[in-house]
Amino acid sequence: MADDKGFTLWFTGLSGAGKTTITNELVKELLGRGSKLEVLDGDVVRENLSKGLGFSKEDRDTNVRRIAFVANLLSRNGVPVITAAISPYRAIRDEARQMMDGRFIEVFAKASVETCEQRDVKGLYAKARSGEIKEFTGVSDPYEEPENPEIVVETENQGPEESAKQIIDYLEDKGFISKS
Ligand SMILES: Nc1ncnc2c1ncn2[C@@H]1O[C@H](COP(=O)(O)OP(=O)(O)OP(=O)(O)O)[C@@H](O)[C@H]1O
Ligand SMILES: [Mg+2]
Numbered sequence: 102m103a104d105d106k107g108f109t110l111w112f113t114g115l116s117g118a119g120k121t122t123i124t125n126e127l128v129k130e131l132l133g134r135g136s137k138l139e140v141l142d143g144d145v146v147r148e149n150l151s152k153g154l155g156f157s158k159e160d161r162d163t164n165v166r167r168i169a170f171v172a173n174l175l176s177r178n179g180v181p182v183i184t185a186a187i188s189p190y191r192a193i194r195d196e197a198r199q200m201m202d203g204r205f206i207e208v209f210a211k212a213s214v215e216t217c218e219q220r221d222v223k224g225l226y227a228k229a230r231s232g233e234i235k236e237f238t239g240v241s242d243p244y245e246e247p248e249n250p251e252i253v254v255e256t257e258n259q260g261p262e263e264s265a266k267q268i269i270d271y272l273e274d275k276g277f278i279s280k281s
Pocket of ligand 2: 120121122142143144185
């Protein structure tokens with residue numbers, strides 16, 4: 102049954118690192134347990150909440166601050182949230198952490214640029230290399246790795262189900278969800 106404990110699983114990582122894929126696994130698992138849950142995926146947010154924003158540092162920061170604002174509203178009311186946006190800048194992620202102190206769980210989806218580029222799920226790396234897309238994280242724009250994330254999922258060395266299980270185990274161990 103639902104635990105009514107709010108928390109925010111805050112994914113960060115390069116495009117293609119696996120944020121959305123692992124989120125989908127977590128959604129299945131958590132909803133299956135009867136949990137409330139909301140997802141703020143970068144691609145979806147940019148189509149509505151952040152429509153019109155671009156990829157300058159200022160716009161990226163605004164986008165991430167909006168995601169943090171909504172994640173805070175939900176999680177402080179007992180609704181678990183998963184955010185799945187690149188969120189490349191450490192300082193803004195740390196703002197989100199401060200805002201949601203005690204219920205903010207940073208999850209680093211770790212994969213090298215080379216791996217993500219080989220995967221090139223959306224064909225974006227090719228466009229970034231050709232110059233068709235400017236300011237592409239990991240290629241022509243910065244990505245600041247987290248220094249002390251609560252969880253690191255090594256998506257080069259494990260499958261999405263395994264990464265999801267690692268996260269569920271963490272949530273259980275820390276008492277955010279009850280053991281199944
Ligand atoms: N362990 C893993 N975890 C997640 N994805 C994996 C893993 N191993 C391989 N993949 C593959 O890597 C790709 C990850 O793409 P995904 O869309 O989830 O990335 P993303 O981080 O959401 O990127 P974006 O920031 O562009 O939305 C998928 O094709 C997925 O099948
Ligand atoms: Mg995604």
